[in-house]
Amino acid sequence: MATISIEHASKSFGSTEVLRDISLDVKDGEFLVLLGSSGCGKSTLLNIIAGLDPLADGTIRLDGEVVNDVHPKNRDIAMVFQSYALYPNMTVERNIAFGLEMRKYSKAERKAAVREVASLLQIEHLLSRKPSQLSGGQRQRVAMGRALVRRPKIFLFDEPLSNLDAKLRGEMRTEIKKLHQTLKATMVYVTHDQIEAMTLADRIAIMRDGVIQQIGTPQQIYSTPANMYVAGFVGAPPMNFVEVELARRKDQFGVILPAVLKGQPIEYFLPLQETEQLAGREGSKVVLGLRPEMITHNAFGQSSAPEIECDVELVEPTGADTLCLIRLAGQPAKARVSPLFACEPGESMRFSIDTSRICLFDGKTKQLIG
Amino acid sequence: MSNPRQRKQQMSVLDRLQRYLPQLVVAPPFLLLVFFVYGFIAWTGIISLTDSRMLPSFDIQGFQQYARLFAMDRWDVAFHNLLIFGSLYVLFALMIGCLLAVLLDQHIRAEGALRTIYLYPMAISFIVTGTAWKWILNPSLGIESYMQKLGWESFQFDWIVNRDMAIYVVVIAAVWQASGFVMALFLSALRTVDEDIIRAAHLDGASTTRIYIGIILPSLRPVFLSAFVILAHLSIKSFDLVVALTNGGPGYSSTLPANFMYEMAFRRNQIGLGAASAMMMLATVAAIIVPYLYSELRAKHHG
Amino acid sequence: MAEPKTLPGANGKRYLLGRVFIWSLLLIAAVLYLGPIYVVLSTSLKDLAEIRAGALLDLPHEMNFAPWREAWSQACIGVRCDGLQPYFMNSVIMSVPSVVISTLIGALSGYALSLFHFRGANIIFALMLFGCFIPFQIVILPMAQTLGYLGIANSITGLIVVHTIYGISFTTLFFRNYYVSVPQELVRAATMDGAGFFRIFWHIMLPLALPIIVVSVIWQFTQVWNEFLFGASFTSGGSQPVTVALNNLINSTTSVKQYNVDMAAALIAAAPTLVVYIIAGRFFVRGLTAGAVKG
Ligand SMILES: Nc1ncnc2c1ncn2[C@@H]1O[C@H](COP(=O)(O)OP(=O)(O)O)[C@@H](O)[C@H]1O
Numbered sequence: 027m028a029t030i031s032i033e034h035a036s037k038s039f040g041s042t043e044v045l046r047d048i049s050l051d052v053k054d055g056e057f058l059v060l061l062g063s064s065g066c067g068k069s070t071l072l073n074i075i076a077g078l079d080p081l082a083d084g085t086i087r088l089d090g091e092v093v094n095d096v097h098p099k100n101r102d103i104a105m106v107f108q109s110y111a112l113y114p115n116m117t118v119e120r121n122i123a124f125g126l127e128m129r130k131y132s133k134a135e136r137k138a139a140v141r142e143v144a145s146l147l148q149i150e151h152l153l154s155r156k157p158s159q160l161s162g163g164q165r166q167r168v169a170m171g172r173a174l175v176r177r178p179k180i181f182l183f184d185e186p187l188s189n190l191d192a193k194l195r196g197e198m199r200t201e202i203k204k205l206h207q208t209l210k211a212t213m214v215y216v217t218h219d220q221i222e223a224m225t226l227a228d229r230i231a232i233m234r235d236g237v238i239q240q241i242g243t244p245q246q247i248y249s250t251p252a253n254m255y256v257a258g259f260v261g262a263p264p265m266n267f268v269e270v271e272l273a274r275r276k277d278q279f280g281v282i283l284p285a286v287l288k289g290q291p292i293e294y295f296l297p298l299q300e301t302e303q304l305a306g307r308e309g310s311k312v313v314l315g316l317r318p319e320m321i322t323h324n325a326f327g328q329s330s331a332p333e334i335e336c337d338v339e340l341v342e343p344t345g346a347d348t349l350c351l352i353r354l355a356g357q358p359a360k361a362r363v364s365p366l367f368a369c370e371p372g373e374s375m376r377f378s379i380d381t382s383r384i385c386l387f388d389g390k391t392k393q394l395i396g
Numbered sequence: 397m398s399n400p401r402q403r404k405q406q407m408s409v410l411d412r413l414q415r416y417l418p419q420l421v422v423a424p425p426f427l428l429l430v431f432f433v434y435g436f437i438a439w440t441g442i443i444s445l446t447d448s449r450m451l452p453s454f455d456i457q458g459f460q461q462y463a464r465l466f467a468m469d470r471w472d473v474a475f476h477n478l479l480i481f482g483s484l485y486v487l488f489a490l491m492i493g494c495l496l497a498v499l500l501d502q503h504i505r506a507e508g509a510l511r512t513i514y515l516y517p518m519a520i521s522f523i524v525t526g527t528a529w530k531w532i533l534n535p536s537l538g539i540e541s542y543m544q545k546l547g548w549e550s551f552q553f554d555w556i557v558n559r560d561m562a563i564y565v566v567v568i569a570a571v572w573q574a575s576g577f578v579m580a581l582f583l584s585a586l587r588t589v590d591e592d593i594i595r596a597a598h599l600d601g602a603s604t605t606r607i608y609i610g611i612i613l614p615s616l617r618p619v620f621l622s623a624f625v626i627l628a629h630l631s632i633k634s635f636d637l638v639v640a641l642t643n644g645g646p647g648y649s650s651t652l653p654a655n656f657m658y659e660m661a662f663r664r665n666q667i668g669l670g671a672a673s674a675m676m677m678l679a680t681v682a683a684i685i686v687p688y689l690y691s692e693l694r695a696k697h698h699g
Numbered sequence: 700m701a702e703p704k705t706l707p708g709a710n711g712k713r714y715l716l717g718r719v720f721i722w723s724l725l726l727i728a729a730v731l732y733l734g735p736i737y738v739v740l741s742t743s744l745k746d747l748a749e750i751r752a753g754a755l756l757d758l759p760h761e762m763n764f765a766p767w768r769e770a771w772s773q774a775c776i777g778v779r780c781d782g783l784q785p786y787f788m789n790s791v792i793m794s795v796p797s798v799v800i801s802t803l804i805g806a807l808s809g810y811a812l813s814l815f816h817f818r819g820a821n822i823i824f825a826l827m828l829f830g831c832f833i834p835f836q837i838v839i840l841p842m843a844q845t846l847g848y849l850g851i852a853n854s855i856t857g858l859i860v861v862h863t864i865y866g867i868s869f870t871t872l873f874f875r876n877y878y879v880s881v882p883q884e885l886v887r888a889a890t891m892d893g894a895g896f897f898r899i900f901w902h903i904m905l906p907l908a909l910p911i912i913v914v915s916v917i918w919q920f921t922q923v924w925n926e927f928l929f930g931a932s933f934t935s936g937g938s939q940p941v942t943v944a945l946n947n948l949i950n951s952t953t954s955v956k957q958y959n960v961d962m963a964a965a966l967i968a969a970a971p972t973l974v975v976y977i978i979a980g981r982f983f984v985r986g987l988t989a990g991a992v993k994g
Pocket residue numbers: 039040044062063064065066067068069070071816
């Protein structure tokens with residue numbers, strides 16, 4: 027059993043509020059990812075869980091027990107740091123064993139524990155080296171080993187992969203995921219990389235300026251983002267935001283979508299489900315959230331989805347898909363089409379719009395309204 | 397592996413103490429310095445307000461020692477010498493040090509050896525430096541007579557025994573001793589200059605000289621400032637070099653305030669006057685150091 | 700710096716002229732820097748007759764080590780005539796503890812200071828730092844009295860105490876500036892591993908600071924060994940350090956001036972710091988710029 031429960035946590039450094047009234051529950055064995063851009067307070071929150079920063083306000087419980095005043099070493103938590111923080115003067119073996127040494131384990135016990143972890147991470151051949159003689163990926167493994175060797179009930183990761191190159195990052199991501207499945211330990215993982223978050227997380231908590239914006243499974247975060255910030259942060263290329271007007275045509279509720287065809291402005295009508303929240307708001311402006319994959323080619327006209335035709339300004343092939351840059355309501359927007367159907371830049375093309383997955387946001391509050 | 401439940405009960409006192417250990421560790425040396433620096437400054441400050449002569453008395457009389465001090469020709473000479481010595485010493489050490497650093501930065505093969513040669517005077521005590529230069533510059537057997545014997549009959553270099561010039565001899569020896577240190581400061585700063593900036597400037601068609609004058613040296617402003625502060629405060633503290641080189645002479649023509657203070661306090665039983673002159677030295681140093689420390693620590697705090 | 704030679708199309712002749720110019724300036728400077736030590740060394744090996752002949756810059760006719768022997772063990776300083784040797788030993792006895800103790804204290808307090816994050820921490824640091832810059836004239840009067848109270852006036856112990864105290868400002872500065880550049884995550888990692896303040900210091904921070912330990916030791920050693928004011932103010936007779944004894948020897952007016960002995964004595968007094976410098980000066984400059992005078 028290892029649960030974390032944070033209630034109304036706040037933290038300031040001097041006059042800057044870094045965390046504001048954070049409440050968060052991590053279930054036993056869960057892989058929770060804290061996702062947010064740099065400086066939003068992720069590391070601070072992690073340090074508070076670890077006990078490295080004292081909490082100004084609020085409570086933090088581990089397994090239901092309040093631990094606000096418990097020293098980090100007594101929380102049974104291990105942490106992997108962004109810079110790895112390996113002890114430069116010690117060999118890899120001693121780096122890994124240092125936590126056990128401080129806890130007065132015997133030499134034999136330490137040796138056995140280190141050997142076990144080293145074989146798990148495939149770093150046996152590095153044990154006698156100093157950190158300065160290791161590559162980035164190897165250092166990363168050693169840092170993981172140092173956390174694993176103590177068999178803590180909770181693991182904290184602070185952007186552990188951000189210093190690796192793209193290929194290695196992908197590999198380590200898979201290994202961390204495997205590790206979680208083997209150990210079944212509770213893990214809190216901080217990153218600013220949304221792909222890392224989506225692939226690793228059981229649940230994601232998205233933070234901004236010290237406030238949690240939304241907590242949910244990767245799928246929930248992706249398909250029903252709580253607000254425009256979350257919607258824009260998750261997904262690549264990001265969601266297109268188009269300012270449109272709610273309207274009713276022939277008894278059908280929907281939005282008016284201005285586009286450009288052959289250099290001339292043109293207006294399309296997209297029918298939408300009329301929810302309670304939207305009813306009676308015809309004529310008011312809302313922000314339409316369209317992910318690129320919701321604007322796609324309609325090759326054989328099989329789909330019954332509404333269609334628009336408009337000019338394509340730029341074409342960006344990415345391999346599997348091709349992105350077409352179009353202009354909706356005066357704003358650039360990206361559509362994701364199959365390379366087979368992509369047109370040349372400057373030509374016009376027909377797109378079908380998947381209205382069932384559309385998000386609508388209030389232009390002022392930026393919150394999801396439908 | 398560990399059993400945190402049990403430990404949680406024990407943690408309190410020791411772990412709470414851990415949190416304040418940095419403060420507890422700094423406290424003794426800090427208090428030591430408060431006593432031996434600030435306490436002693438206060439002591440000297442108070443003595444400077446008394447008429448202490450051979451033994452300190454704490455009978456405060458006001459600023460009469462300062463009045464005496466400013467009326468003394470000897471102090472006048474010492475302070476005037478400090479102005480000459482300080483400005484020339486700082487200026488020449490900075491210029492020579494900076495020039496040597498730039499020259500050494502030109503991929504000189506023997507850089508290591510040359511650096512050691514420029515730097516070694518820094519390891520030597522002022523007493524030894526003074527002794528060496530005193531010997532070289534003595535008119536009867538030194539460089540002057542050597543040149544004359546070589547056939548350059550009119551060669552004259554008798555500054556060391558010349559009232560008007562003796563202080564400049566101190567400048568020469570002091571610059572000789574310090575410029576290598578300045579060179580080292582600048583050289584290591586030059587090594588941290590981003591090479592890409594230099595490559596970009598080369599591509600823009602700038603000559604090496606232009607790159608140094610226009611880009612690199614201006615970017616070393618913090619080093620100029622550090623070097624200036626170090627040299628300036630060293631010049632105010634200068635004492636031993638004068639003792640060994642000219643012993644303040646001829647007469648008292650080459651004394652510096654530090655020598656004045658020593659003379660008054662230890663030779664003439666004028667403790668009050670010595671304290672007053674020490675306070676003047678401190679004020680001069682503080683005028684340079686306090687703004688520097690203030691700006692440095694502020695900048696670091698916000699940076 | 701991109702080497703001009705490697706740029707294609709550079710003017711070869713101008714480049715060569717530039718190199719000649721640079722090299723001549725550097726060599727002139729080298730001669731000027733080496734000049735004094737050459738004169739001192741060659742004078743110390745000449746006999747008095749040769750010196751009086753006035754050939755200052757000439758090499759000695761023959762190597763004559765008698766002045767060195769005399770300076771080391773026979774020259775008269777004050778009333779004693781056993782040379783610089785006892786004073787040299789005084790300086791050794793004075794330097795070693797002052798250097799070791801002040802470096803250790805500086806390492807510990809510099810590390811602790813680097814952990815200060817509260818408001819006002821900078822003021823504490825600035826107050827300690829100011830001790831590096833004070834003219835020591837401001838403290839010699841009260842210090843003379845204090846040493847008297849403590850019963851260590853006119854003793855090497857007294858000088859050790861003085862040098863240790865005023866060395867702390869420097870050593871603390873060195874270590875503090877080094878430790879603030881060490882990533883905080885290292886301390887955090889060690890805390891998670893269960894190490895407390897002293898164990899982090901001993902197992903991790905102190906070994907990490909090796910370059911700064913070198914700086915601190917070299918700096919303190921040259922400062923303490925070369926120091927004159929405290930030695931001249933607080934000691935007399937047999938407990939004087941070598942700098943004070945050297946000055947007395949050179950300014951003694953009792954006998955015929957033996958320039959060669961004076962110069963040998965000067966070299967003997969300068970030898971320890973020179974040796975340290977030539978061996979480890981590189982590390983000193985490197986470490987100093989790594990931490991202390993970052994600007
Ligand atoms: N020790 C500190 N003192 C002052 N400000 C800090 C400190 N640590 C972090 N901050 C500030 O708190 C904010 C959040 O920092 P952090 O938690 O490290 O962000 P993240 O990990 O999300 O990038 C940043 O604006 C940072 O400048």
